Amino acid sequence: MDAMAAVNSGPLRPLRIVLPGGSGQVGQVLARYFQQRGHQVTVLTRGPYAAPWQTVHWDGEQIGPWTEYLEGADVCINLAGRSVNCRYSAANRQAIYDSRIRSTRLLGRVIAGLSEPPRLWMNASAATIYRRVLDETGVDLPLDEAAELDEAAKVEGGDKPAANAPPAATGLAAITGFSASMALLASLQPQSKMASVNPSAASKPTKERWLQRRGFSARVARDWEAAFFAAQTPLTRKVALRSAVVLSPTPGSAFAVLSHLVRLSFGGKQGSGRQFVSWIHEADYARAVEFLIAREDLEGPINLAAPHPLTNREFMAALREAWDVPNGLPAPWLAIQLGAFFLRTEPELVLQSCRAVPGRLLEAGFEFQFPAWPEAAEDLVRRWKSRE
Numbered sequence: 001m002d003a004m005a006a007v008n009s010g011p012l013r014p015l016r017i018v019l020p021g022g023s024g025q026v027g028q029v030l031a032r033y034f035q036q037r038g039h040q041v042t043v044l045t046r047g048p049y050a051a052p053w054q055t056v057h058w059d060g061e062q063i064g065p066w067t068e069y070l071e072g073a074d075v076c077i078n079l080a081g082r083s084v085n086c087r088y089s090a091a092n093r094q095a096i097y098d099s100r101i102r103s104t105r106l107l108g109r110v111i112a113g114l115s116e117p118p119r120l121w122m123n124a125s126a127a128t129i130y131r132r133v134l135d136e137t138g139v140d141l142p143l144d145e146a147a148e149l150d151e152a153a154k155v156e157g158g159d160k161p162a163a164n165a166p167p168a169a170t171g172l173a174a175i176t177g178f179s180a181s182m183a184l185l186a187s188l189q190p191q192s193k194m195a196s197v198n199p200s201a202a203s204k205p206t207k208e209r210w211l212q213r214r215g216f217s218a219r220v221a222r223d224w225e226a227a228f229f230a231a232q233t234p235l236t237r238k239v240a241l242r243s244a245v246v247l248s249p250t251p252g253s254a255f256a257v258l259s260h261l262v263r264l265s266f267g268g269k270q271g272s273g274r275q276f277v278s279w280i281h282e283a284d285y286a287r288a289v290e291f292l293i294a295r296e297d298l299e300g301p302i303n304l305a306a307p308h309p310l311t312n313r314e315f316m317a318a319l320r321e322a323w324d325v326p327n328g329l330p331a332p333w334l335a336i337q338l339g340a341f342f343l344r345t346e347p348e349l350v351l352q353s354c355r356a357v358p359g360r361l362l363e364a365g366f367e368f369q370f371p372a373w374p375e376a377a378e379d380l381v382r383r384w385k386s387r388e
Contacts, residue, residue, distance in 0.1 A: 003294035004365055007287050010037065016073040017292070018118070020044040020058065020107060021080025025253050026124075026235025026285070031079060033286035042069045044080075060103035062275055067110050075358040076118040077241075078107055081224075100224045108231025117236050120293060127278050127305050127356035129221040140276045142309070142348040145242070145301050150218040225301065237299050239292055244278035244305035244356055246285045247376070249384040258319060259384065267320050270336060273313030275353035278305045281370040281379070287302030288358075291366050298364060305356045308372050315373060322377035326364050 014025035017034050019027050022043040031053050035041045044066050048055040058066040059072050070076060080103040082095045104123060111117045130143040131150040225240050247255045261267045280288075288304050310318075320328050331339075336350060358366070370376035 268330030
């Protein structure tokens with residue numbers, strides 16, 4: 001049975017799958033999918049909770065009893081890391097960085113010391129790890145796994161932001177599957193509160209501040225993968241999951257927030273609307289992970305993104321059509337900057353542009369159930385309505 005047939009018809013045998021840091025949205029998508037497919041799923045989490053699958057305590061920093069669940073496991077899928085939905089203060093930046101690097105290094109040490117380590121270790125990464133490349137008209141070029149990584153943190157001075165334009169962020173937003181969440185609520189903030197902020201201070205970051213944040217995001221994404229691939233685990237195949245935004249019809253998700261804005265007629269473009277959105281339907285995300293488990297010849301970085309990214313303007317228009325809402329007020333760049341300030345999040349989580357495409361998945365023969373956003377949006381809206 002080939003890998004695609006196994007995804008479509010079911011596995012040959014139940015697998016033991018361990019999900020460190022799997023208590024978030026993406027982790028629950030995978031845990032639910034694999035548990036329903038008859039696999040034995042264990043989620044390692046700081047706060048064990050009641051679920052159809054097993055949950056075990058870990059802190060992501062110290063070796064403990066949780067290591068027993070990796071001994072003899074078939075697959076480890078590491079999703080651990082502090083949420084990036086926050087202001088990038090010095091303390092938050094350190095927590096974002098440390099939570100990813102330390103947990104990955106810890107897993108590397110543990111897996112290296114097991115007598116029967118997992119045959120496959122997947123580690124979360126970001127589709128936004130790539131250097132942004134524009135054509136002669138200023139439009140983003142599609143980026144597959146062969147594209148150049150963003151080197152902003154290493155280049156002296158970095159690239160200058162365009163005049164009167166938002167930063168071309170290339171960071172961590174896709175890692176969480178929550179990239180467009182609270183920052184999009186900026187357009188709903190009361191004007192009286194916005195008026196109390198100095199617009200020039202909030203909306204025009206200095207070059208130094210812009211470079212620091214852009215360089216930080218690129219450095220975390222690259223160092224995360226570097227820590228992962230540096231682990232000496234010769235008996236374990238390794239795949240870095242460079243994921244786009246995972247969209248699912250669940251409360252608190254990016255899709256839920258976007259849909260809330262659309263239904264309130266605030267679902268217009270964000271910023272210029274020209275930034276590209278890389279996305280993936282939750283069903284295809286889980287199916288792609290299952291496909292990679294079955295394809296033992298595939299390793300290294302893999303883009304988990306739908307094959308047809310589109311601009312923010314087109315993305316929001318298709319979502320409005322799925323909800324049967326004809327119009328939506330836009331959220332100008334200034335409103336997003338100010339709203340993000342009040343909500344203590346980063347505007348790059350919605351203003352970033354990413355046009356990642358799944359080159360290696362398509363070459364390997366993976367078939368997307370939802371390759372285009374309009375059909376994916378219709379399915380997600382239908383499922384959301386069925387829950388109401």
